[in-house]
Amino acid sequence: MLKSIALALALVSSGVHAQQAAGPDWGACPDDKIGMQCADLQVPLNWQKPDGRKITLKLGRLKSTGTSEGSVLVAYGGPGAPGIGMTQRLGDWWAKLRERMDIVTWDTRGYGEQFGGTSTGLPCTWTRVPLPDFPADDADFGRLSDTNRGYAEACRNKDPELFANMSSADHARDMEAIRKALGDAKLNFYGASYAGFYAQAYAGLYPGQVRTMVLDGTWNHSTSDWNGELEEMAKSNEQFIDRFFTWCASHDCQDVPRLWRGLVARADRTPIPAKSAGIAYTGRDLQSFVVASSRQGPDTWPALAESIRKASKGDASGFVPARGARYPDQTTGVTECVDWPRPAKRADIDASIARLRKVAPNAGTANTIATASLGCVGWPTPVTNPPTALPKGLPPLLGAGAWGESDAVGRVVAQVPGSSVVSFDGPGHTLYGANPCARDHINRYFTDRTLPKPGTKC
Template sequence: MRTIMTAALSAVVLTALFQAPASAAPQRRALDWKACGDGLECAKLTVPIDWKRPDGPKTQVDTAKLPARDQARKLGSLVVNTGGGATIQPVRATPAVVSELTTWFDVILFDPRGYGDKGSEAMKECRTPQPSVAGLVLSPGEAGWRAQSKANAAYEASCRKAMGAEYAGTNSWQVAHDVEALRGALGEPELRYLGNSYGTVHGQMYLSLFPAKVGRMVLDGIPDHTRTSLEKWMTAYARTQEQQLKRFRDWCADGCALGGDDAIEVFDDLLARVREAPLPAGDQSLNEQEFLVAVTERLSQPPTWSRLAAALRKAADGDATELAGMRPLPPEDPGYLNGATLCHDFMPGTPSYRDFLSIESRLREAAPRIGWVQGRYLMGRCVGMSGKPANPPAPLRVKDVAPVLISIGDLDSTTPRLGAEHLAAQVPGARVVRHGDGHAAYLMQGAGGLNGTCLREHVHEYLTTGALPPSGARCPGDLMARVPRG
């Protein structure tokens, strides 16, 4: 299973439904913590499969605790979800992403519905893997649309079979209720929460459903779950990715494998050439669709920009072999539930092929070089799925809530900056700290041993004292400073 750094992109629907929180009181029974290896204590949280029927059938959610180093002086519990599907297993593998937080807190990890610790019955595997996110780019015609739809439908059917009756609880509306039950079981009067990537979707739903219970909340790498317009949401992705190409050009201007050549001019020249004929790539070749996918993949991963620059240099000089190797990760086999959950949350309804082409024409106007490709990535995740149980996006209408800290990366196109800004504007009293790194910066800095960075200091000061960064706070790109340019 892939790490917590795996991107969890999202999509939206044309209309939004407003759902009230379930009336059931959260679970108050204390959790039964037991040592489970790697310095963790584990416990099962029992919750309804459907919080709209709190007395109905139950399921269990896996939780794990990294105990505070000094139990006598700890500040309480901090609930953490790292996004990308599972949380507990990836933290076992790379504890440094959150271990510094045990200076002050019992760090409580939880896995959303369908995920769980190693060997747990809560972890469900979908026998049929989800197809590549790049499928609609590599096969751009109507036949490719039908093939992607069929493959997604088969993947979802295998997930539904694996989950059985529990499949009815697979969306972030249900998970937010699980988080509230977890808060109650921990005995905390308010929720302290750190959500990364898809963990911020659960955080957004919690804000909407239980604003009075929010104590302190950090959201980093935000898929915006408040856009009700499919086209506007896709446009945010497209424009952010188009800006990403310009930021790559600016980064390269300070020295990279392209020498003194302008990165955008090199891209434009290669795109014009590949539209005339495939680029030579050793014993193979690289066509236009494969070229766009390769560049898209690396633009979204700023720590690999030196490799992108070197590959573009070699392609411009006549050998696109390295560029051809920059393909998306192959589908996970077996599949996992996060792809289906994403569609339940963001796209329970999808446009027809012809309606999408109309949207795409406007995406090409807004982001003509590379950004428009994002529309096909997003549709490729959900086309063909049923979208049920649905939890479609809706504006975040919250009046009385404690201040929330939102982290926005200048180089985050995985969960686009424009979406994070849109969400931040809807949270009263929210404070934004910007930084020069990309997606999942807080966790990635921890994994890299960068524990004293500007971003992490702001996060820790807020979580421990409630003090927010000053308005307009900005941190450098501490991860990008390590990226080699040669």
């Protein structure tokens, strides 16, 4: 009798292991037109409670067109994104890499139907809201905290447990579950934009499980000096404007740098009206517009010069974007607010403003996480994935990026001996999809673990 029970248990156990070894149960994706396969993967909602509630991750796979040598897991950022739908639209990107590797992606947790995703979602929509003003006093800071908390609670109340478990570290733990389900000995990962935060979290959690890792057009979340990193962001923005001003020196806008400083100072005192839209912009608003336009390169600079001239005469209509006059605005969500350190009091904000304006007099605080994190003041969940330097023991990593981004990703991979960065000396956001030279280097790294020489430009 005991032998029969033992045999039955052994058979059940071997069946479970055989199912795990077989990997996900792949089938055709709904409405697929490129041959992508889909599968479900159950993972813990809270990785600190592995036996608790489970959620579903939807996986997608483009099988290798040759003999597969393994998988490359792909994430496009967001901070969360429908990886399956995006890969179906961008399938041509991966044609060369697919000659030797399977391409695998997933719809990230929490970002459900309203974001185009099919994994378990948080059933609420993050709306774009005006970027808050800097609080003028402690009472202002308290009002900002209350406003943000009310905004967040509307989403949190839909599913408090999922709301609290959507950091980049949670995505990284999902990545490890995907790696195990695929049966890959180690992870190959391509992370674009915000997905570079997933990569950095994974590298910190599982340094021994990394085979290759590409961070394309991302920012540095792997630092023990967050204030210093914020200053580097501001310096990068200052460089964008400096390039524009340098261009003006040899074109018909030599007057613009002088006009710009005066315009910002005046707008900080009294916002400049945009008469075509019936609104007005502060100095920080204008700095945000100019940083964004400057980083787009010379094609946008003649119009930018004219917009500054027009605003200096009292009409900021040239800065009103097509997508809405409320911009600069933001969509601060649950991932950002548990990844980014947030100011605990008004004095923290004041100190940050002073530092950034000192290192970036033209750009100021605009378009940095120091400004964006204003939306996280008062957030009802703590920062669970704070910035942390990378651990020892990682294999060489590969970074990629255009203006500014290559510098930021360079600060990440410089922590790992033997790593390299492919840079593009021009505007843009991420390189793999738009830069064939960078794509070739990245593909070679994934397949052969061959890194480009340091300082490689594409």
